[in-house]
Amino acid sequence: MDAADKKRLLREMLYARRFEERCYEAYVERKIGGFLHLYPGQEACAIGVLEAARPGRDYVITGYRDHVHAIKCGADPREVMAELFGKETGSSKGRGGSMHIFDVKHRFMGGYALVGGPFPLAAGIAKALKLKGEEEIAICFLGDAANNQGTFHEALNMASLWQLPVLYVCENNLYGIGTRIDRSTAVVEQYKRVCGYDIPAAQVDGQDIEKVYAAAREAVAHVRSGKGPYFLELLTYRYRGHSMSDSNAYRAKEEERQWSKRDPIIMLRDRLIEAGQLSAEEYREMDTGILEEIEQEVIPFAERSPEPKVEELERYVLADNDPWVHGGAR
């Protein structure tokens, strides 16, 4: 990574932060409904890992905290915001919402709301890639708490048994909704849990995007070379509650203070400034540019887009005009 790459990643992380903060405001303004799970604090995870892969070509799947993963894959942020606003122009035509962003043309295979649900889906995508002899891989991002679901164990067993090209990324933010990891999980260090499936694993600092990128390059190379699955644990922290309906009362203020010093954006910014590769002025301009883009392009697009038509309520339940429903006779 050269200085230009690092500046681009800094901008991507800052964009993700500002996008999510704007979602927060829109939620308070009741422009966004339902459940909303925001990503601030964890930006280096999705952006750092996917930087080491081929976003838009490799297949990516995740849980409900999915906006930033979709955008890094190539989803248009205007369409993601329109989805949150429930509009027809949204990523999922307003049928999905925050937890179900899909952008299949950029191979973002969706956000899913059942904790742990994507583990076997990712293995299945990898099975299809292997069967077709394609060189793309599947990448599955989930949180630490998902590893307490049966699907984690079932999918990792099969991925290893059949040597499937899938990278499992565990964004360990220390909390499963409101329960701290040591109160829910016997083995706190998640990378240790996968040795039971003979899958190579690593644990790195998820706040330092350069470390995430370096570890992800190794992980992606392993998976792409046909050696089977890999498990990458990233130690991270979310700066907001689990969702907007979370009071966040279960975390110690001191713990939050400590993690706020390890903000992935500030860490990279300061490193670039120290190295003389970025000025404070440039950073401010970057930030202003992002805020303007969100206010002038993203929000107005979502605001002005049409609602889905009620006449189309029953569309997308089943395939349109599938001839095999009638025994192929059509």
Place this chain on the structure above:
Amino acid sequence: MAELMYWEAVRRAHDEEMAHDPLVICMGEDIGVAGGTYKATKGLYEKYGPDRVIDTPISENGFTGLGIGASFLGVRPIIEIMSVNFAWLAMDQIFNTAAKVRYMSGGQLEAPIVVRSPGGTAHQLGAQHSARMEKVFMGVAGLRVVTPSTPKQAYGLLKSAVRCADPVFINEHELMYNLKGEVPDGEYFHPLEGSEVVREGRDVTLFGYNISVHWALQAAGVLSREHGIEAEVVDLFALNPLDRAGIAASVARTHRAVIVEEAEPAVGVGSEVMAILNEECFFELDAAPLRVSAVNVPIPYNRSLEKAALPTARDVVEAVLAQFSR
């Protein structure tokens, strides 16, 4: 037309579809090297190899989810769940993913999987191997549910289900795999929607599906021979969607209806068909429709208790006679 057993018909559909499309795979417990508990995949492992005929670990939710993920990229998995009782474990992936992904992605993704599984009560297998779950599957939007009553249907429904872009659940029956019946020699694709009049009659309609079609036919024979009552028997091979028009049309001819179901009565095929009769042809009815259902208990092990828990052709005859006040 050749006479095949039900399991042979299912096996033939697998074989033809796998030969037709290299992206058709099958997966499940003991289906490969062992050839399948009910022989539905016998010989396919040797023919198509371990990458396409996959012996899975005993992880129903996991391997069903894996099949769904593969289907996102155009693979057409036929997933065998060894007993429908074990399908409870895979409900998360079937309902939360397969049935909903087209909708919640705004039409971008589809999950064209087939899940097939023997339902029904066999002989003294106890409560956890005797459930009838068609009522659970048929109420979910986005999932097609079919249930073959004959080898021909078992063959043709699986063929269509594999090619259909929607997820399809096929409810087979443990006691029917050795049932013989004629199957067309050439390729045959059975419709996934509709119903079939398998016996014509003017006096009463008996609705059945899967094994209960056979109970209804037995009852119709008795009614005709011993009571001079001619029953029409309608095979509801599609449970989702149910054939509203076909159900109403038959009752418009006969003006009486009895629904024969192997499952407990609550929230099932019978109650759904009765609702359709109310909505579509209430004023055609000359008698209140009746259900013949299982008793509302977990299926007991004891042979006599097990028999007492399930409906019989005799119960169907009695229900019809009651409608005629005999």
